[in-house]
Amino acid sequence: MRNIFKHIPMVTLGQILGTVVGFPLLIFLINIFYYSNKYNDDAEQYCDNYIKKSYDIEVMMPEEKSKYYLENQDENIKTSETFRTRMDNNFFANPQGQYYPFYSVEYKKYFSIMCFLYPTEMHWPCDMKVILTVNRDDMNNPAYGTKENPVPVLKDIGVDESIRDNDQDYDKAYMDSFYRENVIRYLKYKMPKSEFKRRFKNK
Structure with a gap:
């Protein structure tokens, strides 16, 4: 040797x-x-706190080409995101989020429908009535609802027709599971660590 x-x-x-x-x-x-501390890994412990403060609102979604969709106004608007959970070559194995930001005339706020799982089973709603599930703390916080920081929407259901395939909007067990898992991923990957700590751990 x-x-x-x-x-x-x-x-x-x-x-x-x-x-x-x-x-x-x-x-x-x-x-x-780095990656082991990058996200809020204990988010599942606090998802029920977030869900308990949620309620439904009904809005009329704008037409497809409407200026109220932020991506129609600004090409720099983020509509998808990949969250790196480790450093390796399998980039596509990392969790992803898809966003559908828009302005609501009824509430005079910006909202963003967010999906962190099963986005291929959904059809983003346009020109239709939908029920959006929002969090009370987010709605009451003036820092939310702006173009830069829209109110997150983690469950949406079509009023007259299903947004999802096979009428899954009206399957309560499926939607309850979808909402809970979507909330967990939102809290874990998307909510800033400083805000997560302030809202859930400093109480």
Whole structure:
């Protein structure tokens, strides 16, 4: 073994060791010390608190080409997001969120319908009556409802027709499960850590 290293230049040996040992170790340390603390991993403990303060409102969604949809006004509006949970090459395995931000004439607030699971089973509503489930604290907070920080909507149901395939809007067990899981992922990945701590842990 010594004879092998004897014929390898020190620079090359350093590169080999860096690739074989250093880089994997760096990734391991980043995953442990950065990604393990990046999100609100105990969100499930507090999802019921968030849900208990929620209620339904009914709105008429704007037409498809309406200026009230933020993505029609500003191409920089974020309508999707991927949350990195670890440093690896499988980027598509990470959780994702899809957003549908719009302005409500009835409530004079900006809302964003957010989906962190099963987005392919939904048809984003346009020009139809919908029931939106919102959180009371979000609605009463003047920091929410702006263009920059719309009120999050984590459950929406069509009034006259289902937004989801197979009339799943009207399957209560399915929608209760969908809402709970969507809330957990919103609290875990999307809500800033400082706000999560203030609203749920400092009480």
